[in-house]
Structure formats: structure tokens, C-alpha cells
Amino acid sequence: MTIAVINSGGANLGSVQHALHRLGAESVLTTDAEVIRSADKVILPGVGAAAWAMNALNKAGLVEVIRGLTQPVLGICLGLQLMCESSEEGDVECLGLIPGRVRKLQVGKDLRLPHMGWNQVDWVGEDPLGQGLDGSEWFYFVHGYAAPVDHAVAISEHGQRFAAVVRRGNFAACQFHPEKSAGAGARILSNFLEA
Amino acid sequence: MVAVRLIPCLDVRDGRVVKGVRFRNHRDMGDIVDLAHRYRDAGADELVFYDISASPQKRSVDIAWVERVAEAIDIPFCVAGGIRDVETARAVLHAGADKISVNSPALERPALIGELADAFGSQCVVAGIDSIRENDRWRVRQYTGDPDNMVDPRRDTMSWAEEVQRLGAGEIVLNCMDADGVREGYDIEQLKTVRTTCKVPLIASGGAGSREHFLQAFREADVDGALAATVFHSGQIAIPELKDWLRGHGVVVRN
Numbered sequence: 001m002t003i004a005v006i007n008s009g010g011a012n013l014g015s016v017q018h019a020l021h022r023l024g025a026e027s028v029l030t031t032d033a034e035v036i037r038s039a040d041k042v043i044l045p046g047v048g049a050a051a052w053a054m055n056a057l058n059k060a061g062l063v064e065v066i067r068g069l070t071q072p073v074l075g076i077c078l079g080l081q082l083m084c085e086s087s088e089e090g091d092v093e094c095l096g097l098i099p100g101r102v103r104k105l106q107v108g109k110d111l112r113l114p115h116m117g118w119n120q121v122d123w124v125g126e127d128p129l130g131q132g133l134d135g136s137e138w139f140y141f142v143h144g145y146a147a148p149v150d151h152a153v154a155i156s157e158h159g160q161r162f163a164a165v166v167r168r169g170n171f172a173a174c175q176f177h178p179e180k181s182a183g184a185g186a187r188i189l190s191n192f193l194e195a
Numbered sequence: 196m197v198a199v200r201l202i203p204c205l206d207v208r209d210g211r212v213v214k215g216v217r218f219r220n221h222r223d224m225g226d227i228v229d230l231a232h233r234y235r236d237a238g239a240d241e242l243v244f245y246d247i248s249a250s251p252q253k254r255s256v257d258i259a260w261v262e263r264v265a266e267a268i269d270i271p272f273c274v275a276g277g278i279r280d281v282e283t284a285r286a287v288l289h290a291g292a293d294k295i296s297v298n299s300p301a302l303e304r305p306a307l308i309g310e311l312a313d314a315f316g317s318q319c320v321v322a323g324i325d326s327i328r329e330n331d332r333w334r335v336r337q338y339t340g341d342p343d344n345m346v347d348p349r350r351d352t353m354s355w356a357e358e359v360q361r362l363g364a365g366e367i368v369l370n371c372m373d374a375d376g377v378r379e380g381y382d383i384e385q386l387k388t389v390r391t392t393c394k395v396p397l398i399a400s401g402g403a404g405s406r407e408h409f410l411q412a413f414r415e416a417d418v419d420g421a422l423a424a425t426v427f428h429s430g431q432i433a434i435p436e437l438k439d440w441l442r443g444h445g446v447v448v449r450n
Contacts, residue, residue, distance in 0.1 A: 144318070
């Protein structure tokens with residue numbers, strides 16, 4: 001199995017590859033359209049700002065490549081937000097694979113932004129990524145913006161409810177970092193590899 | 196609901212984990228990857244590695260051990276020590292660290308915080324603040340990794356904590372030096388005071404000696420995480436038992 005990790009230019013892409021490696025899967029970090037198109041699985045990670053990352057994908061000529069993928073694709077963190085229609089962060093048009101606009105989290109004065117730390121998710125829909133998980137697990141989040149819950153299969157909450165895992169066809173994504181979420185995160189990644 | 200974070204702090208010198216008392220007399224605690232694994236398995240929520248010899252020696256952190264740690268563990272970790280420019284920060288983050296913490300170099304050149312936040316996002320940028328009581332106020336200290344070369348940058352802790360947030364820091368680790376290493380409790384008064392103006396996550400550091408101290412920091416100072424070294428390294432407090440006990444006292448912790 002070949003796994004392409006799209007090099008969206010953000011920091012800490014190596015962690016995703018390390019996590020796959022711990023599961024016995026090798027991956028390639030790439031911006032090569034052919035490598036991405038022909039991979040069995042594709043991961044779109046991302047740390048940083050939406051406008052900056054969309055700009056990087058545009059420059060690399062990858063926007064249409066990603067939109068046209070038919071194999072399983074997993075977005076992680078900013079990767080989830082990039083899959084949405086647009087983002088308030090930098091007011092940018094995104095990939096449009098999942099309906100909805102990403103907005104800044106609205107938290108009261110007692111909660112901190114960014115939403116940084118371990119939180120739980122509520123699985124509201126059946127999804128292969130959630131296989132073997134029952135909502136008691138904890139996942140590591142680091143983000144200030146979030147997608148609406150309309151197309152969520154799992155929902156989390158920090159001041160407001162937001163999409164923790166989304167799915168549309170072959171495109172799925174999680175707002176948390178499975179590669180940094182200990183055993184529960186490893187389960188998400190192995191579910192993705194096996195699906 | 197987001198859980199509070201228990202964060203073992205591993206002081207690193209020449210690639211080994213060490214621990215001192217009030218920043219002096221360092222003892223060898225073991226290999227970095229062994230300890231990282233141990234804490235990950237015990238349920239630590241995050242790890243912080245301070246290369247305590249980097250800043251005083253005017254060199255940056257050694258990337259090789261950052262890579263070794265990143266390969267080995269699947270929880271977030273932060274690296275600190277002599278990171279004084281965007282390129283060094285990039286190397287550390289690309290080696291697998293989730294965050295970088297800047298302390299002395301940010302005092303040398305505060306614009307560094309803004310440059311790092313612009314390049315990687317605020318969520319990657321932690322401001323470490325070493326703070327000591329001076330008469331009736333708290334003051335910042337610089338180069339605390341080497342007591343002989345410690346510097347007074349002539350800054351007030353409160354105003355510096357506000358400034359680092361303005362510049363783009365996404366988290367503050369407040370190390371209360373008077374309490375550090377003596378296990379008599381976190382400096383609740385100081386943490387509460389900084390909390391009033393701290394809109395980003397605030398991590399308590401220095402002074403943990405018992406499970407009550409952790410509870411006090413979460414309950415009274417409303418901190419987002421508590422960092423400790425001695426009590427974890429010595430085995431005096433085991434993280435799983437500490438979490439059970441905190442949970443029993445109504446604190447939200449990760450299983």
C-alpha cells in the first residue's frame with residue numbers, strides 16, 4: 001500500500017509519518033501530483049493558517065488534484081478546514097469537498113483560545129474511522145477555528161459544538177491530531193489504513 | 196470539556212535528562228527516549244524538554260534528540276532552549292516537536308515571538324517566563340539555566356506576560372522560581388494574578404510536592420496545565436494515581 005502525505009508546507013508533518021510508521025505503514029511526503037493521484041491512501045495534514053495553506057496548495061497546482069481524488073483521503077486539523085467550502089481565517093475559498101464555512105470558535109470569557117489540549121468526541125454517525133471507539137476516548141486538539149457540525153460524524157465542544165470528524169464519500173477528516181492522541185489516535189489512523 | 200494537562204518537564208543537558216534544585220546541582224535522571232516513553236505510558240498529557248545548557252552557551256537546541264523523541268512517542272511535546280530565530284524553530288518543529296518555547300531569547304529580542312507566530316501560528320509558540328519575587332512584585336529573570344550567568348532583564352512579570360500575548364504567544368508557562376524544586380506548592384498567588392490578564396492557556400511551573408498542590412493550582416488559579424519534574428522523576432507521585440485522585444475531586448482529566 002502506498003500512502004501519500006501531502007506536503008502542505010506547515011510545520012510538524014513528520015509526526016504523521018512517524019505515527020504511520022509505528023503502525024507498520026510507510027508513507028511519502030510529497031507535492032507531486034502523480035504520486036498523490038496514484039497513492040492508495042492520501043493524507044492532507046496541516047498546521048498553520050488557512051489562507052496561507054490554500055496559497056501553498058494553489059502554488060503547487062494541487063487544488064484540482066485533491067478535488068479529483070477517488071481513493072480514501074484523510075484530512076487532519078487544518079486539513080479538515082481546507083476540505084470545507086471556505087474559511088473565515090483569512091477569508092479564503094477552500095477545497096469545497098465538505099459543505100460549510102469554517103469560523104472562529106466562539107468561547108465565553110472563562111475558556112481559552114486556541115482550544116489546546118485533550119478533549120472527547122461524541123460519535124453521532126456510523127463511520128469506519130470510529131470503529132472500536134465509543135466516545136470515552138480523548139483526543140489532542142490545537143485550533144482556534146472550526147467547521148460546523150452539519151456534516152460531522154463526531155462532535156466535540158469548546159464553548160460551542162463543532163465538527164471533530166467529518167465525512168463525505170471518500171473524503172474524511174478529523175479536527176484533532178490522531179498522530180498526537182496516543183492509543184485513541186493510533187486507532188483512528190489504523191481504521192483509516194484498513195478502511 | 197477540555198481536560199487539564201499534567202506535564203512532566205524534562206531538563207536536558209548534553210542529551211541526558213537532569214534535575215536540579217532551585218536551578219542548581221543537577222543530577223542525571225536517565226535517557227530522554229526512555230523517560231519520554233515512561234511518561235507517555237503513564238498517561239502524561241504532554242512533555243516539555245528544556246535544553247538548559249543551550250541558552251547560556253549561546254547555542255540552539257540539539258535537533259538529533261528531538262527527532263528521536265518524535266519517532267518514539269505519540270503525545271504532544273514542546274522544546275525549549277536557545278531557539279532565537281525562525282530557522283532554528285523550523286528545524287525543531289520539522290524534527291517533530293509540536294511547540295517551541297522561548298524564554299531568554301525573547302527577552303533579548305521580543306519581536307522573535309511575533310516572527311515565530313507569523314511563521315508557524317500562535318499555537319506553536321509558548322512563552323516561558325522565569326519569575327522571582329523582588330520586594331512586593333514579581334520580576335523576570337533571564338539565562339536561569341546557568342545561575343552564574345543569570346541576568347535581570349529589568350522587566351515586571353505582569354507586564355511581560357501581557358506583552359508576550361500581544362506579540363502572539365499562544366501559551367504561557369509561568370515558572371515561579373521561589374517555589375521551584377522545593378516541593379512546597381505552586382505559587383498560587385502569582386498564578387492567580389497572571390491568570391487575570393492571561394487569555395491564552397496558562398501552565399503552572401515550579402513547586403509541586405503533593406497531589407494537593409496540583410488540585411490547588413487547577414481549582415484556585417484556574418491554570419490549564421501543571422508542569423512538574425522532581426515529583427514525577429523521583430516516583431513520589433505517579434501520574435495514573437494523581438489523575439484518579441484529581442478526578443475524584445471534580446477535576447476533568449484524561450483517562
